[in-house]
Amino acid sequence: MIPKPQSFELSGKLKTLFGAFVAVGLITFIVGLKTGPDRAWSNFLLEYFYWLCLGLSGVFFAALQHITASYWSVTVRRVGEAFIAYLPVAVVLFVVLLFGLHHLYEWTHLNVVEHDPILSMKKGYLNVPFFVIRAILLFAVALGLGGWMIRNSIRQDKSGDPRLTLLNTKISAPFLLLFAVTFTLVAVDLMMSLAPHWFSTIFGVYCWAGLFYSGLAMMAIWVIALRKKGMLAEFVTDDHLHDLGKLMFAFLVFWGYVAFSQYMLIWYANLPEETPYMITRVSGAWKPVSTALMVVKFVIPFFLLVARPAKRRDGWLMFVAFWFLAAQWLDIYWMVFPAHFDKPVFGFMEIGMFLGFAGIFSLCVGGFLKRVSTVAVKDPWLEQCLHHHQ
Amino acid sequence: MEIKGDKIIKEPLVAPDLVLADVNRDVCRPLESFPSRKWYICLAIALSALSVGAMMVTGLIGKGIGVTGLNQPVGWGAFDITNFVFWIGIGHAGTLISAILYLFRQKWRTAINRSAEAMTIFAVMTAGIFPLLHVGRQWYAFWLFPYPNQRLLWVNFRSPLLWDVFAVSTYFTISLLFWYTGLVPDLASVRDRCKNRVRKFIYTVLSMGWRGSARHWNHYEMAYLLLAALSTPLVLSVHSIVSFDFAVSILPGWHTTIFPPYFVAGAIFSGFAMVVTLLIIAREVFNLKKYISLYHLENMTKIMLLTGMMVGYAYLMELFIAWYSGSPNERFIFLNRLSGPFAWAYWIMMSCNVLVPQVFWVKKWRRSVPVMFVCSLLINIGMWFERFTIIVTSLHRDFLPSSWDSYFPTRYDWGITLGSFGFFFTFFLIFCRVLPTIAMFEVKSIMKIGRKESGAEMYAGVVARTD
Numbered sequence: 001m002i003p004k005p006q007s008f009e010l011s012g013k014l015k016t017l018f019g020a021f022v023a024v025g026l027i028t029f030i031v032g033l034k035t036g037p038d039r040a041w042s043n044f045l046l047e048y049f050y051w052l053c054l055g056l057s058g059v060f061f062a063a064l065q066h067i068t069a070s071y072w073s074v075t076v077r078r079v080g081e082a083f084i085a086y087l088p089v090a091v092v093l094f095v096v097l098l099f100g101l102h103h104l105y106e107w108t109h110l111n112v113v114e115h116d117p118i119l120s121m122k123k124g125y126l127n128v129p130f131f132v133i134r135a136i137l138l139f140a141v142a143l144g145l146g147g148w149m150i151r152n153s154i155r156q157d158k159s160g161d162p163r164l165t166l167l168n169t170k171i172s173a174p175f176l177l178l179f180a181v182t183f184t185l186v187a188v189d190l191m192m193s194l195a196p197h198w199f200s201t202i203f204g205v206y207c208w209a210g211l212f213y214s215g216l217a218m219m220a221i222w223v224i225a226l227r228k229k230g231m232l233a234e235f236v237t238d239d240h241l242h243d244l245g246k247l248m249f250a251f252l253v254f255w256g257y258v259a260f261s262q263y264m265l266i267w268y269a270n271l272p273e274e275t276p277y278m279i280t281r282v283s284g285a286w287k288p289v290s291t292a293l294m295v296v297k298f299v300i301p302f303f304l305l306v307a308r309p310a311k312r313r314d315g316w317l318m319f320v321a322f323w324f325l326a327a328q329w330l331d332i333y334w335m336v337f338p339a340h341f342d343k344p345v346f347g348f349m350e351i352g353m354f355l356g357f358a359g360i361f362s363l364c365v366g367g368f369l370k371r372v373s374t375v376a377v378k379d380p381w382l383e384q385c386l387h388h389h390q
Numbered sequence: 391m392e393i394k395g396d397k398i399i400k401e402p403l404v405a406p407d408l409v410l411a412d413v414n415r416d417v418c419r420p421l422e423s424f425p426s427r428k429w430y431i432c433l434a435i436a437l438s439a440l441s442v443g444a445m446m447v448t449g450l451i452g453k454g455i456g457v458t459g460l461n462q463p464v465g466w467g468a469f470d471i472t473n474f475v476f477w478i479g480i481g482h483a484g485t486l487i488s489a490i491l492y493l494f495r496q497k498w499r500t501a502i503n504r505s506a507e508a509m510t511i512f513a514v515m516t517a518g519i520f521p522l523l524h525v526g527r528q529w530y531a532f533w534l535f536p537y538p539n540q541r542l543l544w545v546n547f548r549s550p551l552l553w554d555v556f557a558v559s560t561y562f563t564i565s566l567l568f569w570y571t572g573l574v575p576d577l578a579s580v581r582d583r584c585k586n587r588v589r590k591f592i593y594t595v596l597s598m599g600w601r602g603s604a605r606h607w608n609h610y611e612m613a614y615l616l617l618a619a620l621s622t623p624l625v626l627s628v629h630s631i632v633s634f635d636f637a638v639s640i641l642p643g644w645h646t647t648i649f650p651p652y653f654v655a656g657a658i659f660s661g662f663a664m665v666v667t668l669l670i671i672a673r674e675v676f677n678l679k680k681y682i683s684l685y686h687l688e689n690m691t692k693i694m695l696l697t698g699m700m701v702g703y704a705y706l707m708e709l710f711i712a713w714y715s716g717s718p719n720e721r722f723i724f725l726n727r728l729s730g731p732f733a734w735a736y737w738i739m740m741s742c743n744v745l746v747p748q749v750f751w752v753k754k755w756r757r758s759v760p761v762m763f764v765c766s767l768l769i770n771i772g773m774w775f776e777r778f779t780i781i782v783t784s785l786h787r788d789f790l791p792s793s794w795d796s797y798f799p800t801r802y803d804w805g806i807t808l809g810s811f812g813f814f815f816t817f818f819l820i821f822c823r824v825l826p827t828i829a830m831f832e833v834k835s836i837m838k839i840g841r842k843e844s845g846a847e848m849y850a851g852v853v854a855r856t857d
Contacts, residue, residue: 199711
C-alpha cells in the first residue's frame with residue numbers, strides 16, 4: 001500500500017524570510033559595488049559557483065540513481081530533482097557575472113596578456129566568447145538532458161509508465177558523460193583561471209567532489225526538514241537517512257583524498273609553475289584559512305559522521321549537513337579570495353551575499369516542490385524503496 | 391530490465407530452475423573429479439611460460455639487471471615497472487568487487503567475488519616479483535623494510551617507493567585475510583562432502599572448525615563487514631601510492647595531479663578486463679553458466695565502459711592541461727607521446743582503452759561473449775601499453791636533448807614478462823582445482839527458494855516460479 005504524499009508549500013513566514021534574504025543580498029551587493037567592487041565581485045563569484053554546484057548536484061544525483069537502477073533513493077530523489085529549479089536563475093546570474101569579469105580575471109586584461117608570454121599562449125582558450133560558450137554548453141547539458149530526465153520523472157507521477165524509468169536510465173548515461181566534460185571546463189573557467197598561470201589536472205575532480213559533498217548535504221537538509229513537517233514521514237525512514245548519511249561520509253572521504261592528492265603532489269614536486277598557488281594559500285595571512293579548511297571540511301565532520309547513530313538521527317544529521325555546507329563555502333572562499341586579497345576578509349558583505357543567494361535558491365526549490373509531488377509516487381521501484389532496510 | 395505490466399523486472403541473478411543442492415554439486419564438481427584434458431593443456435602452457443620466466447630470472451640474478459633493456463636515460467626499468475604496475479592494477483578488481491560492491495549492496499557480485507579475489511591475490515604476488523628483481527642486488531631486498539640494524543642505515547621514509555612497500559604488503563595481507571574469511575564457510579561445505587580421509591583432514595584444518603552455528607554466522611557477518619570497510623580505502627590507496635611513484639617527481643608526463651584517481655580508475659578497468667577474460671573461460675570449462683550468467687558479464691562490461699571513460703577523461707585532461715599550462719616541457723612531452731618514436735604505443739593505448747570499450751554502449755554487444763572476450767583482451771593490452779607509454783616516453787627524451795636515447799627490450803624483458811603470465815595462470819589453475827570458485831553460501835543467500843513471496847519482489851526468477 002502506497003501512502004499519498006502531502007503537498008508542500010513554503011510557509012508565509014519562510015517566504016518572507018527568504019524574500020528578506022534576497023533583499024539583503026541585493027542591497028549588500030549594490031553597496032559593495034559602490035564601496036569596493038573587487039570584493040563585491042569576488043563574493044558574487046564565490047556565491048555563484050557555490051549555488052551553481054548545488055543546483056547541478058540534484059540533477060547529478062538523479063542521473064546517478066537512474067543509471068545504477070537504485071531503489072533505496074526513490075523517496076528522496078524528488079527533493080534532489082527540485083534543485084534544478086535554481087538553474088534557470090543561474091543562467092540569468094551568469095549574465096550578471098559577465099559584467100564582473102574584468103574585476104575577477106586577469107586574462108580579460110588584454111594589455112596584461114599581451115606582455116605576458118604564458119598568458120598569450122593561452123589566448124585560444126582564455127577569452128570571453130569561448131568562456132561564454134563553455135558555460136552555455138554546461139547549461140544546455142544540465143537543463144536540456146537533465147531537464148528532460150526530470151520532466152520524465154514528473155510525468156511518471158501521473159502516468160505511472162515504467163517505460164519512463166527505462167528512458168531515464170538511457171538518458172542518464174550520456175548525461176553523466178557530457179556533464180563530466182562540461183562541468184570540468186566550467187570549473188576551470190570560473191575557479192582555476194582566477195590564477196591564470198596555475199594549472200592542475202585534478203581540478204575538475206576536486207570541484208566535482210565538492211559539488212556532490214555539498215549537494216548531498218543540501219538534500220539531507222531538505223529531506224529532514226520535510227520529514228519533520230510530516231510531509232515525507234511515511235516515505236523516508238531512518239534507513240533512507242542512513243544511506244544518505246553514508247553517501248555524505250563517502251564523499252567527505254573522497255574530497256579529502258582528492259584534496260590531499262592535489263596538495264601533496266604540488267608540494268612535493270615544488271615546481272615554480274605550480275607552487276605559487278599553494279604558497280599564497282598556506283603561508284602568511286592565508287595559512288589559518290588553509291588549516292581551517294582541512295580541519296573543518298575533513299577532520300571534524302569525519303568524526304561527526306563516522307558512527308552509525310550519527311547517520312540515523314535526523315537532528316544530528318541535519319546539523320552535520322549544515323556543517324558540510326559551511327565547509328563547502330570555506331573551500332570556495334579558499335579558492336576565490338586569495339587570488340585578489342592579501343589577507344582574509346570577512347564581514348557583512350560575505351554574510352549578506354550568502355544570504356541573498358540562499359534566499360533565491362530556497363525560493364526556487366520551494367516553488368518547484370509546491371508544483372509537483374514531493375515523492376515520485378508512481379515510480380516502479382517505490383514499493384521496494386518503502387520496504388528498504390539496512 | 392524488462393517491463394511487465396506496470397513493473398520493471400530485473401534479470402534473475404542465478405538460473406531460476408536451480409535448487410540449493412545444485413549449487414554445492416556444480417561448484418564442487420571440479421574439486422571432486424579428475425582434471426580434464428583441457429585443464430592439463432592449460433597448465434602445461436602456463437608452466438612452460440613460467441619456466442621461461444624462471445630461466446630468465448636466473449640469468450638476470452646471475453648477471454645483473456643490465457641484461458634488460460635499461461639504459462641512460464631510460465634507467466627505471468621500462469618492462470619491470472610496467473609489469474609491476476600492470477599486475478598491481480589487475481589486482482584491484484577483486485577487492486573492489488568483494489569490498490566496494492558489497493558496501494553498495496550489489497548482489498550480483500556473489501557469483502564472481504571468489505575468483506576475482508583469488509585473482510587479486512595472485513596478481514599482487516606476481517607484481518611483487520618485479521620490484522624485487524629491479525632492486526639489483528636481490529639478496530638485499532629485505533633492506534626495504536625499516537628495522538634497527540648494525541649499519542645504522544634507514545630507508546628513505548620520504549620516498550613513495552617505500553610507501554609502496556607498506557601499501558602493497560598491507561593490501562596483500564588484508565586481501566588474503568578477506569578472501570580466506572569468505573572461504574571458511576565454503577571450505578566447511580567441501581569438508582562435509584569429502585569421502586577421502588586425507589582430503590577430509592586437509593579441509594577440516596582449513597575450515598577452522600566451522601559448524602555453521604548461528605553464533606558462527608553472527609561473528610562471520612560482522613568480520614566480513616569490517617574487513618570490507620577496511621579494504622575499501624586500501625583499494626584506493628594502493629594504486630594512488632603507485633601513482634605517487636611517478637607523480638611526486640618533476641618529470642613532465644609523470645608529475646600531474648590527476649594521477650592518483652586516474653591510476654585507481656585504470657586499475658579497476660584493467661582488473662575487470664582480466665576478470666572477464668578469466669570468467670569467460672572458467673564458466674565454459676567448469677560449466678558454470680547458470681551461476682555466472684550474461685547478466686553478470688554485462689554488469690562487468692558496464693563497469694569497464696565507465697572506468698574506460700574515466701581513464702579517457704584523464705588522458706584528455708592531461709593533453710588539455712599540457713597545452714593550457716603553457717610550459718614548453720609539458721607541451722613537448724605530450725607532443726612526443728602523440729607523434730614521437732613511441733607514438734605507436736600511445737595510439738595502442740588510446741584505441742584499446744578509450745575506443746574499444748565504446749562498443750559496450752550497445753546492449754547486444756554487452757551480452758555477446760565473443761565481443762566481450764576480444765574487448766577484454768584488447769583492454770588488457772591497452773592497459774599494459776598505458777604504463778609502458780608513461781614510463782618510456784617521459785624518460786627517453788628528458789630535459790637535456792643531448793642525452794636523448796631510445797629503448798629496446800631484450801629477451802630478458804620479454805622472457806620475464808611471459809614468465810609473469812605463467813606464474814599468474816599456474817596459481818589460478820591450481821586454485822580452480824582445489825577451492826570452490828564460486829562463493830556457494832553467498833549464492834544461496836540470493837536464491838529465493840523457500841522464501842515467502844512479497845509484493846516487492848523484483849527478480850524475474852520468482853515471477854517465473856509463481857507463474
